[in-house]
Amino acid sequence: MRTIIQGGTIVGAGDTVAADVLVEDEKIAAIGKLSGRRRLDDKVIDARGLLVMPGGIDPHTHLDMPFGGTRSTDDFFTGHKAAAFGGTTTHIDFAIQRKGESLIDGIRTWKAKAEGKAVIDYSFHISVADPTDETIAEIPRLNREGVSSIKVFLAYKNVFQMDDTTFLKILGVAGEVGILTLVHAENGDAVALISEKLLAEGKNDMKYHNVAHSAVIEAEAMSRAVDFVEITGSPLYIVHVASGQGLQAVRRGRLKGLPVMAETCSQYLTLTDKAIETGGFEGAKYICSPPPKTAWDQSIIHECLADGTIQTVATDHCPFWFDGTKKGRFAGKELGRSSWAKVPNGVPGIEDRFTVLWHVGVNSGLIGPERFVALASTNAAKIFGLYPRKGTISVGSDADIVLFDPNKKHKISAGTHHMNVDYNVYEGLEVKGWPVQVFVRGRLLVEDGEWLGEAGFGKFISRTEMGRVL
Numbered sequence: 045m046r047t048i049i050q051g052g053t054i055v056g057a058g059d060t061v062a063a064d065v066l067v068e069d070e071k072i073a074a075i076g077k078l079s080g081r082r083r084l085d086d087k088v089i090d091a092r093g094l095l096v097m098p099g100g101i102d103p104h105t106h107l108d109m110p111f112g113g114t115r116s117t118d119d120f121f122t123g124h125k126a127a128a129f130g131g132t133t134t135h136i137d138f139a140i141q142r143k144g145e146s147l148i149d150g151i152r153t154w155k156a157k158a159e160g161k162a163v164i165d166y167s168f169h170i171s172v173a174d175p176t177d178e179t180i181a182e183i184p185r186l187n188r189e190g191v192s193s194i195k196v197f198l199a200y201k202n203v204f205q206m207d208d209t210t211f212l213k214i215l216g217v218a219g220e221v222g223i224l225t226l227v228h229a230e231n232g233d234a235v236a237l238i239s240e241k242l243l244a245e246g247k248n249d250m251k252y253h254n255v256a257h258s259a260v261i262e263a264e265a266m267s268r269a270v271d272f273v274e275i276t277g278s279p280l281y282i283v284h285v286a287s288g289q290g291l292q293a294v295r296r297g298r299l300k301g302l303p304v305m306a307e308t309c310s311q312y313l314t315l316t317d318k319a320i321e322t323g324g325f326e327g328a329k330y331i332c333s334p335p336p337k338t339a340w341d342q343s344i345i346h347e348c349l350a351d352g353t354i355q356t357v358a359t360d361h362c363p364f365w366f367d368g369t370k371k372g373r374f375a376g377k378e379l380g381r382s383s384w385a386k387v388p389n390g391v392p393g394i395e396d397r398f399t400v401l402w403h404v405g406v407n408s409g410l411i412g413p414e415r416f417v418a419l420a421s422t423n424a425a426k427i428f429g430l431y432p433r434k435g436t437i438s439v440g441s442d443a444d445i446v447l448f449d450p451n452k453k454h455k456i457s458a459g460t461h462h463m464n465v466d467y468n469v470y471e472g473l474e475v476k477g478w479p480v481q482v483f484v485r486g487r488l489l490v491e492d493g494e495w496l497g498e499a500g501f502g503k504f505i506s507r508t509e510m511g512r513v514l
């Protein structure tokens with residue numbers, strides 16, 4: 045089966061060229077002027093006026109994730125379908141170790157969740173919940189399971205949070221054996237102490253979530269994490285950076301030449317703290333940790349997308365029903381009607397990341413199309429050991445391709461999105477630039493808003509090596 049994508053403009057992280065692309069089975073077989081190589085039975089796609097980009101890679105998602113008696117609403121089918129509609133063709137989800145179980149058990153549990161449901165390609169990081177000596181001893185064996193990244197938490201006291209000694213140990217061991225450490229950097233002790241005080245004072249409105257998770261809470265943990273990189277010499281990837289102050293710590297580390305990298309999320313590109321602070325319980329829709337911060341913080345994030353301080357834009361996609369009491373649903377944000385402290389933490393976004401980043405980044409002139417491709421796809425592939433199989437339009441790479449119409453407009457809405465959730469944090473935002481055709485390994489999954497995919501097509505992508513520090 046051969047397809048020729050003809051007459052488009054290929055945009056890569058490093059250059060832009062007008063060229064045709066030949067897809068043969070699952071791979072990109074040739075790039076160039078290909079009209080002379082056409083066979084009678086080739087499928088030819090007219091890509092004139094379209095950008096041909098590598099499929100998006102979302103390195104941070106939580107599909108089918110248990111959370112305080114409920115779970116995130118998208119599973120590996122609905123989440124993948126939504127991702128594909130939005131131009132994302134690979135994601136890395138967080139498998140979670142359970143207390144008393146091994147890291148390997150956690151990875152296998154998550155592999156089973158995706159089995160038979162997956163539509164796009166996927167891989168896993170493993171989150172540490174029980175940082176015992178046995179757990180640490182497992183780290184050198186993780187890549188046998190196809191996992192080369194481990195996540196630790198400085199947040200969520202009494203659940204995931206680990207102390208500095210344990211963090212230093214894991215960071216050290218992981219670095220030695222070629223496993224990349226990811227960190228959720230918020231000071232969990234400070235969050236717990238402030239939360240306790242707020243709740244004792246009867247401060248239950250949604251807006252107090254922002255007080256408990258302020259910028260300095262993030263920046264303190266981030267600054268410490270950057271120093272730990274210097275102490276251990278191990279590379280570190282800081283997930284979901286939301287504050288300008290936190291980014292200053294990242295900048296400090298990078299200027300020193302430390303192997304520290306930063307991810308932000310699409311919601312921080314458009315939302316500020318005001319989203320949670322206005323509208324009473326409506327604010328619960330936007331509660332996530334860390335929450336979006338001030339307009340100033342957002343301006344620093346924008347700046348860091350352009351200047352290279354931030355390497356990737358993810359989603360931290362972790363949707364919960366806004367109203368889980370309706371028929372056929374399960375508990376969601378309404379669990380926190382009485383207090384912000386009980387609201388399940390997380391926002392949907394897997395479908396919107398690619399287009400929102402294009403809209404906020406490229407249409408505004410903040411970044412160019414090539415930098416967009418780096419942030420949306422190529423850098424994640426390089427950092428997490430997927431490159432050059434993923435993240436590039438190159439001969440021999442998987443044919444994960446987005447045909448993108450930079451002039452097509454679309455108004456984002458829960459009424460038309462494909463995520464299994466009853467609201468959208470970008471509701472009403474009109475974006476210019478839209479994925480019109482989306483391929484995963486040569487297979488067309490979405491064409492002009494029509495779904496052509498099939499459960500079970502998506503593949504687990506084994507990552508046995510760390511990738512590289514960008």
Ligand SMILES: [Zn+2]
Pocket residue numbers: 104105106360
């Ligand atoms: Zn997360």
